[in-house]
Amino acid sequence: MRNDLRTPLGRARGLGSGKTGTEHFWIQRVTAIALALLVPWLIGMLVSMAGADADTARETLARPWNAILLAAFSIAMFWHAKLGIQVVIEDYVHTRASEIALHLLNTFLCTLGAIASVYAITRIALTA
């Protein structure tokens, strides 16, 4: 099999991180900070909508800053969720085929969730 006498560690050493070693960690933190800033605003907006009828709720969602921040929140949230679920899959799923299938499902569903949310927010903002 192996045609040189070096150990696996010896061959891996010095090759660096494969260029994306800290990307997952870093984006998880960047989206975490974005969400930490946006969540208090989100909770405030949702609490202000408690008991409102649908038209009033739509008008609240349609206000420019509400729509903009909610779109930002949705993108950061689904991105952060995708990264988190990815780690859960990596930790617990040890059959390669299932693991790849779940990674694809996670990526597709979180991407769709973000696109659907931004679409819905845009539609509310333009029609309410």
Add this chain to the structure above:
Amino acid sequence: MATRERPLSPHLQVYRWQITMVMSILHRASGVGLTLGAFGLAWWLLAMAQGGEAAGRAMHIVGSPIGMLLLFGFSLALVYHLLNGIRHLMWDAGRGYDIPEVYKSGYTVGALTVVFTVLIWVLALGVV
């Protein structure tokens, strides 16, 4: 993948339960729960975007006992994950690693989770 009977780590069954591991497990569990909640938020936004009957029905479901129970779980998970996430960011910055500090920040997160979640629902339900 060939599975061989080898011990897996961590050996949860021989661990004495301690707040550090409980908070770590809850952080992951709340993260998975919040991912489901993210899709709930996307569903609600899509219904609100449709307007008319669909929006009215969505508001009705959100205000129903089951909807409120899910919202309560969502708010609890959100507050916990946010506060414990800040604890993680503090560690990322290299602070708070002494064991007494780890315990202190853990209990602080637990207490503040209860305080903020109660506060949100007091405001949402207009109790005061």
